[in-house]
Amino acid sequence: MLLEATNIHKTYQTADGPFEVLRGIDLTLDRGQTLALTGESGSGKSTLLHLIGGLDVPDQGKIMIDGQDIAAMDDTARARVRRGAVGVVFQQFNLIPSLRVADNISFQARLADQHDPAWVTTLADRMGLTAQMRKYPEQLSGGQQQRVAIARTLAPKPKLVLADEPTGNLDEATAETVLDLMLELVTETRAGLLMVTHSDRLAARMESRLHLAAGRVA
Numbered sequence: 001m002l003l004e005a006t007n008i009h010k011t012y013q014t015a016d017g018p019f020e021v022l023r024g025i026d027l028t029l030d031r032g033q034t035l036a037l038t039g040e041s042g043s044g045k046s047t048l049l050h051l052i053g054g055l056d057v058p059d060q061g062k063i064m065i066d067g068q069d070i071a072a073m074d075d076t077a078r079a080r081v082r083r084g085a086v087g088v089v090f091q092q093f094n095l096i097p098s099l100r101v102a103d104n105i106s107f108q109a110r111l112a113d114q115h116d117p118a119w120v121t122t123l124a125d126r127m128g129l130t131a132q133m134r135k136y137p138e139q140l141s142g143g144q145q146q147r148v149a150i151a152r153t154l155a156p157k158p159k160l161v162l163a164d165e166p167t168g169n170l171d172e173a174t175a176e177t178v179l180d181l182m183l184e185l186v187t188e189t190r191a192g193l194l195m196v197t198h199s200d201r202l203a204a205r206m207e208s209r210l211h212l213a214a215g216r217v218a
């Protein structure tokens with residue numbers, strides 16, 4: 001199993017006292033599978049995604065990625081798993097403004113020592129970005145910028161792709177196109193995809209769905 005999260009608990013300390021966001025979440029995802037994560041605003045979707053992506057740690061529970069429990073690792077070991085196996089796409093494209101599209105796409109793959117120029121060329125072609133490779137992010141439309149961000153995430157060939165409302169900043173038609181491209185490439189590379197979305201329509205495009213309510217799977 002690619003991802004196996006068991007009994008995940010997370011409490012935030014706030015000015016009003018402790019706030020328990022996740023109260024025992026279980027989920028599994030294998031390579032080649034797609035899973036939508038839905039739930040009302042504030043239900044803990046981003047929190048869960050951050051825990052699975054190793055950007056934060058749960059208070060309780062296991063998060064096994066490829067057989068290793070990232071919840072039990074120190075920061076350095078967790079960062080290594082994240083760089084080697086996990087790719088994240090955010091709603092804000094988070095491109096580096098001073099780098100050309102080509103260098104934005106290969107940025108994380110280079111950091112992870114996984115740069116494969118032929119794969120970058122393929123990704124750019126599939127994402128319809130070949131003519132944009134020498135441009136800077138500010139010269140691109142929102143849909144193009146998000147395609148660059150997705151290509152950047154897929155460039156190191158992650159086994160697990162986490163996406164937090166990746167099309168939330170795009171109009172409906174563009175969102176659909178960008179999701180199509182992402183699903184095609186994720187399926188072809190046999191990555192697992194966990195995607196947070198507010199959209200029932202987009203969630204219906206994924207193989208399965210996990211709905212969060214009151215800190216639990218509803």
Ligand SMILES: Nc1ncnc2c1ncn2[C@@H]1O[C@H](COP(=O)(O)OP(=O)(O)OP(=O)(O)O)[C@@H](O)[C@H]1O
Binds near residue numbers: 042045046047
């Ligand atoms: N660092 C933090 N400290 C305290 N509270 C937090 C922190 N991060 C998130 N929260 C709270 O935890 C709850 C869950 O937040 P989270 O962002 O995971 O929800 P979400 O389901 O992704 O929401 P949305 O759909 O609006 O993005 C919210 O009530 C939020 O205010």
